Amino acid sequence: MSLDKVSPSAAAAVADIPSGASLAVGGFGLAGIPWFLIEALLEQGADDLEIVSNNCGVDGAGLGLLLEARRISKVIASYIGENKEFGRQFLAGEVTVELTPQGTLAERMRSGGSGIGAFFTPTGIGTLVAEGGLPWRYNADGTVALTSSPKDVRTIAGKEMVLEESIVTDYALIRAAVVDKAGNCRFHSAARNFNPPAAMAGRITIVEAERIVEVGGLAPDDVHLPGIFVQRIVELTPEQAARKSIEQRTTRKRIR
Incomplete structure (x- = not known):
C-alpha cells in the first residue's frame, strides 16, 4: 500500500460512499467532528445511512445537517443531546435510534477494529x-x-x-490535528474522544487533517492512531482547520 494516502479533496475522498452505507463518525458534541467530510457527504447525496457516533451533531451543524436532509435512517449513539430535530425524528418514527452506554459504544467500535466479535x-x-x-x-x-x-x-x-x-462499519469519518502521509494521526486535547475508536471501526477510514507532515514527521510517542487504520487523508486549509465551534459556552464573572 502506498505511503501517500492524501486525497485531492473532501469530495473525492467521499465520492464512493454509497446509499445504505454504515459510517462511524468521530467527535463528541462538536469537539473533533469531521466538519468538512460531513459537508462533502451532504453534497455527494448518499442517503439511507446508518451512523455510529457518540451523538448526531446539533441542529444545523455536523451530523445534524445529514439528519435534517433526511439522509440518515439509523443512528447508534449514546445520547440524543441538544439536537431537537434528532429527538423529533426519533419520537415521530422517522429514524431508528439504538441508544448505547457511552463507554460501551466506544469499546464496541474499538473491539470491532481489533477483530474481536x-x-x-x-x-x-x-x-x-x-x-x-x-x-x-x-x-x-x-x-x-x-x-x-x-x-x-x-x-x-x-x-x-x-x-x-462489536461494531464494524463500511466507512469512518474522523478529524485529527496532525497526520503524516502514511495516515498516522495525532489528536489535540478533547478531539481525542471518539475519533480513535471510530477510525478503528471503519473498513475504509477517511481523516480530515488540520496539518499534514511527511512520514517520520510525527514522533512515535505522538502517534495516537496508527496509519494502518487510515486509508484516505484530506488536508484542510488553515481557515478550515481553525473552524472549531463550541456547542455550549458557559461563563462567569471574573473574580478579582
Missing part, C-alpha cells in the same frame, strides 16, 4: 440495555414499533456481565 461488560446489568425492551423506533402515533432484544448475561468472576457485539 463481542465482549462482556457489567455496564447495563439490571436495565433495559441487558433485559431488552429499549425503544429503538416509534410509530407515527407514538406507539413503540421496534425494541431491543434481551442480551446474553453471564456471571464472570462473581459479577454479572452482559454480552455486547
Whole structure:
C-alpha cells in the first residue's frame, strides 16, 4: 500500500460512499467532528445511512445537517443531546435510534477494529440495555414499533456481565490535528474522544487533517492512531482547520 494516502479533496475522498452505507463518525458534541467530510457527504447525496457516533451533531451543524436532509435512517449513539430535530425524528418514527452506554459504544467500535466479535461488560446489568425492551423506533402515533432484544448475561468472576457485539462499519469519518502521509494521526486535547475508536471501526477510514507532515514527521510517542487504520487523508486549509465551534459556552464573572 502506498505511503501517500492524501486525497485531492473532501469530495473525492467521499465520492464512493454509497446509499445504505454504515459510517462511524468521530467527535463528541462538536469537539473533533469531521466538519468538512460531513459537508462533502451532504453534497455527494448518499442517503439511507446508518451512523455510529457518540451523538448526531446539533441542529444545523455536523451530523445534524445529514439528519435534517433526511439522509440518515439509523443512528447508534449514546445520547440524543441538544439536537431537537434528532429527538423529533426519533419520537415521530422517522429514524431508528439504538441508544448505547457511552463507554460501551466506544469499546464496541474499538473491539470491532481489533477483530474481536463481542465482549462482556457489567455496564447495563439490571436495565433495559441487558433485559431488552429499549425503544429503538416509534410509530407515527407514538406507539413503540421496534425494541431491543434481551442480551446474553453471564456471571464472570462473581459479577454479572452482559454480552455486547462489536461494531464494524463500511466507512469512518474522523478529524485529527496532525497526520503524516502514511495516515498516522495525532489528536489535540478533547478531539481525542471518539475519533480513535471510530477510525478503528471503519473498513475504509477517511481523516480530515488540520496539518499534514511527511512520514517520520510525527514522533512515535505522538502517534495516537496508527496509519494502518487510515486509508484516505484530506488536508484542510488553515481557515478550515481553525473552524472549531463550541456547542455550549458557559461563563462567569471574573473574580478579582
